[in-house]
Amino acid sequence: DQQVKQNSPSLSVQEGRISILNCDYTNSMFDYFLWYKKYPAEGPTFLISISSIKDKNEDGRFTVFLNKSAKHLSLHIVPSQPGDSAVYFCAGATNKLIFGTGTLLAVQP
Amino acid sequence: ETGVTQSPTHLIKTRGQQVTLRCSSQSGHNTVSWYQQALGQGPQFIFQYYREEENGRGNFPPRFSGLQFPNYSSELNVNALELDDSALYLCASSLESVPYGYTFGSGTRLTVV
Secondary structure (H helix, E strand, C coil): CCCEECCCCEEEEECCCCEEEEEEECCCCCCEEEEEEECCCCCCEEEEEEECCCCEEEECCEEEEEECCCCEEEEEECCCCHHHCEEEEEEEECCCEEECCCEEEEEEC | CCCCEEECCEEEECCCCCEEEEEECCCCCCEEEEEEECCCCCCEEEEEEECCEEEEECCCCCCEEEEECCCCCEEEEECCCCHHHCEEEEEEEEECCEEEEEEECCCEEEEEC
């Protein structure tokens, strides 16, 4: 039972353009949704979160949108930079984190 | 402020053996969670410890066990290792009053042969 799904295993974007990473969920009990960024040989690093009662949260170049009726969230990165190249995980939170399978973002210079 | 440190970074064990992985929490954090990340998958919740008591468990068999110590450091023990236990094991610490403020360590890469 995969409660959080990231259907795109990879995404390639040109530097300066927008990156949009998508995530779908089935569990309506999540209180928060979080995005993590992971480089090889490092642990996940927190990027941005959104409460289940909000529909948008913005932090610098990163914006997360939540569509509760569609059970869908997305992470927008504008403008994309080569240093953003990493694996991005979305996670739903109750008393634990339930992660998606990740999307590998490659930002081409 | 120190982050979460895990040891060892890499480990190779034989099927049937036992293994202990260690985690030092970020300073000030009193809650520790363990996750297993298999290749190509997202991290999966194993269990969480708060004030030395197990405070939630994922869908893992009893041969996965843990401890949290008074200084909030933690151990993950796995008995009777199986080939499918090969994975990256991640430790995350947090403050119980800030439940989603997890800080992850870099993980221990366990290979079972």
